[in-house]
Amino acid sequence: MYMQEILDEIVATIGQSDDRGQVANYIPQLACIDPNQFAISVAMADGRVFHAGLSDTLFSIQSISKMFTLTIALGKLGDAVWNKVGREPSGDPFNSIVQLEHENGKPRNPFINAGAIAIADAIMMGHQPKETLAEILNFVRFLAEDDSISIDETVAQSELKTGDRNASLAHFMASFGHINHPVDHVLGTYFHHCSIAMNCQQLAKAGLFLVADGMDPVSKKRVVSSQRARRINSLMLMCGHYDGSGEFAFRVGLPGKSGVGGGILAIAPGKASIAVWSPGLDEVGNSKLGTQALEKLVQQTGWSIFGH
Amino acid sequence: MYMQEILDEIVATIGQSDDRGQVANYIPQLACIDPNQFAISVAMADGRVFHAGLSDTLFSIQSISKMFTLTIALGKLGDAVWNKVGREPSGDPFNSIVQLEHENGKPRNPFINAGAIAIADAIMMGHQPKETLAEILNFVRFLAEDDSISIDETVAQSELKTGDRNASLAHFMASFGHINHPVDHVLGTYFHHCSIAMNCQQLAKAGLFLVADGMDPVSKKRVVSSQRARRINSLMLMCGHYDGSGEFAFRVGLPGKSGVGGGILAIAPGKASIAVWSPGLDEVGNSKLGTQALEKLVQQTGWSIFGH
Amino acid sequence: MYMQEILDEIVATIGQSDDRGQVANYIPQLACIDPNQFAISVAMADGRVFHAGLSDTLFSIQSISKMFTLTIALGKLGDAVWNKVGREPSGDPFNSIVQLEHENGKPRNPFINAGAIAIADAIMMGHQPKETLAEILNFVRFLAEDDSISIDETVAQSELKTGDRNASLAHFMASFGHINHPVDHVLGTYFHHCSIAMNCQQLAKAGLFLVADGMDPVSKKRVVSSQRARRINSLMLMCGHYDGSGEFAFRVGLPGKSGVGGGILAIAPGKASIAVWSPGLDEVGNSKLGTQALEKLVQQTGWSIFGH
């Protein structure tokens, strides 16, 4: 079966499901998104691209941005990143503070909220939020080869207004001396990079460097070393879906990073970068239909990293 | 570089390291093992086998046995296994009871002690420990194609005598109604299957079915379905090394299961099944040199599941 | 108003309430107790005694026995008791194991289950359960001046059969080296002393030594030093009602110890020892009507230790 047929069938079946999960309701601006949307894009290692559904509709990438900021942090700090955050799955919901207290304010990994806030702090390196955000945005535009990508300021403001839980996490880490910039600057940076708006086509393209050991297989641009690309993939597999990471690995079998905007970026090493989007979430905050779509795609293609 | 050369070099360098970690000291019978031992075996998908070091020396497989019992449980109960245990990494040490209390006595996954005890209970299905152990042993012998494999009764007795923590876990689950057989029967079964003695050659052979999507690639015997093999691999990757699972995925990049006897079984899908053994453990209970050896092997071969 | 009138009114009003709570259901033998029973006895410091309701009906004193075993332990070990258990309220349910894990197997206080099991172990001092139980029983009989008091073996057996949670706690402490006798001996002792059967008249009498700074004010027998009596009272106030201790102090304002058999022993220093019994329990395991009766009694008498 050809890839386009697979995607078309996914859109025609899963994309039409009545059981779409719940749109994230704790960020007002996300709560009003129409749940009846679905898109999928596949960027192949050989340069071909396939799309189905609303693949050019922008959505808020939210926590998927954490993969980009981690990559930037690794570039700037190298292994010193691991002094700021750990690399173990947390076993807790995305916004849990319990682990932080038990482990003296060091987040378990860079993909839970606390960890991503610590990463935002790490990459600021004395700069203002505006400069840091410009740097993040430039990196994402470079990867996606699309300079139109930008931040949805309305979403960012909506997050800021309802961001008490994240403010709590940031102040908590600050109380242990783990935050080097003013807490409101760090939170401003974090909320804004979570509010980057992308479509599936852009996102799939932006993930391609993780498919081919750190080098964009089409443009041949090297983004990170081979070892680093593999490690980012391993972190996405272990921690990319909060306390649903085990479930995602079990069902889909690909490294991936989800966001509460309903997007998921998944990487099939050597094969393809896949972006899927459907706003409704499951109980742990991952796109319900997005996960199903990836499960189906992997069944059809055999791309699981756990088989051959 | 040929595989044999790689293994020989690993034995000559890592195998000679002075910094070997600590032998497990909470089981008296394991505490007296000579830490200056090292072995590695690689069973390739194409049928070739390579060994270096003390690859025919028997050791206690301990928690590696949990992969075998999980496989048996899936065969007997199918997806009903997931009513007994979850499939998320726990983020806690191997013998933690905190998670159990917070989640009403259901273990987070089949590879933490509580989960493996629940699996032992699940596969008993009304039988006596002796019968269940015979079944487990038969399965392991079948996989390894070696009828000499047996249980080290001295180790089992040693574990029984010092098994208060595991007894606590078992009674705790029983108090929630999650254990169907007498607690001492379940513990007897658990301690005995952990006390199976194998060498690296046998262990690498026994893991081959997970290399080739559920079918032994040499004998062509189908052990489990393709989907099941991949799922077992995903569980090993996510949860196979307790609260060091993220670290192992990061550094080695292969699904694997470790035991406090110092053994690790690692699976490179499509490539090889690898068994390594060195009794000294790191802080979280995984073989220190064994992990280093696998890291080295993957660097040399490029077998990480996170690259291509 | 005279004391007898107060008690009669309590029996006539609170004792007739329709909203009686739930009889403990996790011990089969307790689950079949008729909830429509109520008794109260007051033993005054001046030697007068008052009773109302079924004050000569026997009931299982359960955790009230922990006050007796703590008193014995303090007599045998002195302050060394505090090496075995702490003296802080736990903030957790009576059978929680979370605190134990966080604090290396040392129970927070002698009145949560784990603490009382540790106390049972402490007072065994190399003896058999039978001998230890004889000693406990002798002490209770001495206090109550009634040699007919005995253990309800049917209840003890019922507890043993359903005692997985307590077995879990005991094995957990044993795994930290905090239990010096075989776990089943310690549990046998614990379950049996919890199964002592007493009536309110006996129980009120047995508490009198805590009313008068350690000396029975009637017989003038000194049981413990003044300081020790006050400390036992402080422990009962802080920890005597599990995670309902704050509520009991707030509403009743007297040191007391409850049991899941529905009994409560409360001490008004300088005034009286009060025993109340009604089998129905509130959400945290304390006698619902018993607490209400004590609240009413203290309102009528002004006996709160927080006023004058």
Place this chain on the structure above:
Amino acid sequence: MYMQEILDEIVATIGQSDDRGQVANYIPQLACIDPNQFAISVAMADGRVFHAGLSDTLFSIQSISKMFTLTIALGKLGDAVWNKVGREPSGDPFNSIVQLEHENGKPRNPFINAGAIAIADAIMMGHQPKETLAEILNFVRFLAEDDSISIDETVAQSELKTGDRNASLAHFMASFGHINHPVDHVLGTYFHHCSIAMNCQQLAKAGLFLVADGMDPVSKKRVVSSQRARRINSLMLMCGHYDGSGEFAFRVGLPGKSGVGGGILAIAPGKASIAVWSPGLDEVGNSKLGTQALEKLVQQTGWSIFGH
């Protein structure tokens, strides 16, 4: 022995101890206090007052202020206060956030930091921090009959600058909808009322209403009802010294509230209100010599609420 002699002896012995504990170091302004200070004041129910040591030296009352704000909150909201905070000891350190997460953002009691912040929010009732602080200050001045009592702005600013942990707690509760005013307003109010400066003479006087069932026994002014006074005392006994509350009840046997400035207010119902101050703290944050002094005073006077 006369009271003055007792106090003089306490100053001469305990007040001279070399083992004074550590001055609170997390608030810079408190860290520079000379630890070699000691004071004690006793305001008797009969109107007599006794002092020894530096009883007219001002110190930062810190968490002792929580008793005043709780009293105000009960006056304004009545039992609705208990919708905002619980009344159980927490079993955790004063600034723990773990319990908050497990119990959906409702603090266990009004005396841990989170609880006191919730109380500050409760008494604001739509007003500005300035107005609320004026109200708190007026109440304290009224109780102490001293209009000179004021807030140490330098301490308040010092706390604001280092208040990340409390900011974390406040934002955490806000994320559950438990905070009705802007978080920085609530924190401003909280940090300022903690920075009220008083001396032992003023503090002992201000506590007198709790000695006599809610009415100042000298001026005969009724402050709160009898029942409310007793309940405030019960809360101080159960929760007044963080996770050292059990220890304080065990050793001292009086309701009390401590602050990290080194002050303790203790109430002997019917007898006296006692203020003691020594800046050095024990491991859980209570004045080391202050506790010893109270222990000694109670031994000499027999004022424990657990005896007669």
